[in-house]
Amino acid sequence: MxxxxxxxxxxxxxxxxxxxxxxxxxxxxxxxxxxxxxxxxxxxxxxxxxxxxxxxxxxxxxxxxxxxxxxxxxxxxxxxxxxxxxxxxxxxxxxxxxxxxxxxxLSAKRVRDAYLGYATQQFRRLENRGDGSFSADTRKRNAKHARHLKRLCHQGLELYTTGRLTIRVDDPQEYHDFGEQVATEGADAARPLLAEYEAAFDRNRSVLPGQPxxxxxxxxxxxxxxxxxxxxxxxxxx
The missing domain is CATH 3.30.460 (Beta Polymerase; domain 2)
Incomplete structure (x- = not known):
């Protein structure tokens, strides 16, 4: 009980x-x-x-x-x-x-470090699992990790630049398509998106304070x- x-x-x-x-x-x-x-x-x-x-x-x-x-x-x-x-x-x-x-x-550095850090964890899991060709379950897990990587990057940057967090994504199909692409092509297919968001965090000024x-x-x-x-x-x- x-x-x-x-x-x-x-x-x-x-x-x-x-x-x-x-x-x-x-x-x-x-x-x-x-x-x-x-x-x-x-x-x-x-x-x-x-x-x-x-x-x-x-x-x-x-x-x-x-x-x-x-x-x-x-x-x-x-x-x-x-x-x-x-x-x-x-x-x-x-x-x-x-x-x-x-x-x-919220604080700028902690939001950046946490969201990019969690996204990088998803990428490492993709690297460790290979390209998903070994089983349907591995492919499914890789697609899920890729979707969450993309979501974490998007939500983290939104929170960093606006001080707001939108939970529901605008275009779910875009995330599912990205997940299937990464599950098919392997972790390297996710690398450009992660690099793009790392650069976006560097390029944009945060509205958040330095400390919470x-x-x-x-x-x-x-x-x-x-x-x-x-x-x-x-x-x-x-």
Whole structure:
């Protein structure tokens, strides 16, 4: 039996479904954040900071861990606060407050390094898997890595230059075509696109600050902790 996760503040459908790239066999990926009960922060053992489930796929991060990842520019966690409204399954008032401060969590260097870094990871996986001729499964995985490489480059540059993140891609077929091209021709077919975006990051000036506003994130965390502390005091009142 799965453990019940209390105090989920924000949760939604992410991944290929959110990007508009899901196919007939794609899974629904869910990402969310939760706050541990206040009293557990003062005990002998620090509570778990993440819970990962499968069938269906769902990842939940404790609010402090999520903030640390977001402040580092992590693309996977960042998309949670930029989802289209219809993709949220849990959206509390504290979750809305986090969405309101999402841009303050960003910084130019960390966004650049994180998005290009994740895109490069996808490229390395393509190189390590070969040209996809060995099996249908390898070809399918290569196409997926190529699609995500292109998406990460595009979304990262958008976030870097505009301070906004559009989750759903404009032309899904363009991404599927690119994935099939790379799956057929091999990793070298993706190399020019990665180089193009690296040059675009160098060429464009970012609207983002040099450092993220950690004070905004910490102030939100304090509001979360205070909320559940007040709730604890109410419960314990004689």
């Amino acid at each position: 799965r453990p019940a996760i209390p105090h989920v503040l924000l949760s939604g459908i992410v991944g290929s479904t959110a990007y508009g790239l899901a196919g007939p066999g794609s899974d629904f990926d869910r990402l969310g954040i939760y706050a541990v009960p206040t009293e557990q922060l003062h005990g002998l053992h620090w509570p778990s900071e993440s819970h990962v489930f499968t069938e269906p796929d769902r990842t939940l991060h404790e609010v402090a861990k999520w903030c640390r990842l977001a402040l580092g520019g992590n693309p996977t966690v960042m998309e949670l606060v930029w989802l289209p409204p219809e993709l949220y399954e849990v959206r509390t008032s504290l979750g809305n407050e986090l969405i309101d401060i999402r841009r303050s969590l 506003d950690e004070t905004a994130a910490e102030a939100w965390l304090f509001r979360v902790r205070a909320h559940f502390y007040d709730r604890l005091r109410t419960q314990d009142a004689p």
